[in-house]
Amino acid sequence: MSVECRDDIVETGTGAIAAALLEHYDMHARDLPWRVSPATRRAGVTPDPYRVWLSEVMLQQTTVAAVTGYFERFTTRWPTVEALAAAPQEDVLAAWAGLGYYARARNLIACANVVANEHGGRFPETEAGLRGLPGIGDYTAAAIAAIAFDQPAAVVDANVERVVARLFAITTPLPAARPEIRKRTAEITPRELPGDFAQAMMDLGATICTVRNPSCLLCPLAPHCEARAQGIAESLPVKPPKKAKPQRTGTAFWIEQDGQVMLVQRPGKGMLGGMRALPDDGWVAGRDGSGQPPITGQWRVIDAAVTHVFTHFSLELALALYRGPQIDKVAIENLNGIWWPVERIAEAGLPTLFARAASVAIQHR
Known part of the structure; x- marks a missing residue:
């Protein structure tokens, strides 16, 4: 669609920004598996709200490169929201393993159930x-409202936040700048094709108006960019100083018998909630683990540890290997544990932290 066909967009003031960006998007839109391209949309194909929702949940605090494979596997296995709602929770959590921020997976299941039922x-x-x-x-x-339903919603992710802060030279530090950024985004969002506009803004921030070394000479909004005119584009948005993250320690326990390792299912809420994992010593964001093993016996702490950075803290996880005696059924029941074949540990759907811990334990067992 040419700029001339966009009747609701006036090529003056803020309308000129939308017109220039949409014209650029027509030619340079990224090819993403959850996206309907401008040409396809002009042919009458509208986005599937399920795919839009799923992609947006997956993309929260995660890169496009990391999400693409997960999205394709999810939509192949569960092509509709009804199919996802009907899936066992443990299957969905296992399929999510490695994508991080596991509260998103639990919310995904809850949301699918509400929409379907x-x-x-x-x-x-x-x-x-x-x-x-x-x-x-x-x-x-x-x-979702903009992309799936063409509602004129102001869509502001980290990429859009950066584009708008530079476009209007908003020098107020984050997070105080966010109300003005949202207001400015709403002002330039057109009533025609707001979904394309939102995705065009995301693309611009991801590929041209980047955090470092923005490609201003390639930017379709360069003539309108106040920060570029002032020579301060790369300094915006102004971010507050990063706070040092607390350092926590804990221990994971590798209990193996007859080619099988004991796994537990973590509580439904809290860190890595509902996921299969190795038993551990109760570390959380607010405190270190106790160091106490889940059962008495002979243990060997190996000379290796796994480090992992969560949103609010960093963790150093030591590894202890069980050396005997043989574990009886009562101990397994008390731990709510299950035996899992070591040779199939990759299929257990362990979160990244415990998948790495398992890999280290296998090397040292």
Whole structure:
């Protein structure tokens, strides 16, 4: 669609920004598995709200490169929201393993159930309706409303935040700048094709208006960019100093018998909730682990540890290997443990931290 065909976009003021960006998007839109291209959309194909929702949940705090494979596997296995809602929770959590931020996976299951069972498999079309679903906040509601339903919603992710801060030379530090950034985004969002505009803004931030060394000479919004005119583009948005993360320690326990390792299912809420994992000593964000093994016996702490950085803290996880005696059924029941073949540990769906711990334990056992 040419700029001239966009009747609601006036090529003056903020309308010129939308016109220039949409024209650029027509030619340079990224080819992503959850996206309907501009040409396909002009042919009458509309985005599938299920695929839009799934991609937006997966993309929260995660890169496109990391999400692509997971998205394709999920939509192959569960092609509709009804199929996802009907899936066993442990299967969904296992399929999510390695993608991180596991509260998203639990919210994904809860949201799929609400949409399938209370909304007849149809996602609400408004921001307000979408915000009523589990795990959907302001940003995700705006993104789904705009991309799936062409609602003129102001969609502001980290990429859009950077583009808008530079476009209008907003020098107020984050997070205080966010209300103005959102207001400015709403002002330049066109009523025609707001979904394409939102995705065009995301693409611009991901490929041209990057954190470092922005490619201003290639930017379709360069003539409108106040930060470029002032020579301060790369310094925006202004971010607050990073706080040092607390350092925590803990221990994971490798209990192996007859070619099988004991796994436990973590509580449904909290760190890595609902995931299969190795037994550990109760470390959490607010305190170190106790160091106490889950059963008495002979243990060997190996000379290797796994480090992992969570959102609010860093963890150094030591590894202890069980050396005997033979474990009886009562001990297994007390731990709510299951035996899993060591040779199939990759199929257990362990979160990244415990998958790495298992790999180290296998090397040292």
